[in-house]
Amino acid sequence: MDFTQHTEGFYFQESNSDLSLARQLPYALRLVDAAMARPEAAVRLSVQRLSSALEQLGSEIKEDFVGTGENPGEVFTAYAGEHGQSTRT
Numbered sequence: 001m002d003f004t005q006h007t008e009g010f011y012f013q014e015s016n017s018d019l020s021l022a023r024q025l026p027y028a029l030r031l032v033d034a035a036m037a038r039p040e041a042a043v044r045l046s047v048q049r050l051s052s053a054l055e056q057l058g059s060e061i062k063e064d065f066v067g068t069g070e071n072p073g074e075v076f077t078a079y080a081g082e083h084g085q086s087t088r089t
Contacts, residue, residue, distance in 0.1 A: 002062050003057075003065070008063060010065050013083045013084065014083070016087075017085055019038065022079045022083040023080055023083075023084070023085040023087060023088050025072075025076040025079065025080070026073060026077060027074045027088040028054055029054060029072060029075065031050070035047035035050075036072070055072055055073050056077060058071070058075040061075050062078075065082070066078040066079055066082060
């Protein structure tokens, strides 16, 4: 979903927590951390791309929707809260 061109998408809440982007984003950050520790260059390159995308998404969500958070993790936690979701552990 593109929050830049379809901002109304932020306000639709997924009732199924397994399908909720708001709930799953913090888990994606944990995947980034785990992948950064891998020795394979291809994995590190891919995770750098994922990390960059998550940073950009976090900035967009903070700026346009939640207005809080010092880092993507805090922004994504606020996003989950706005959607009545707990973050995935």
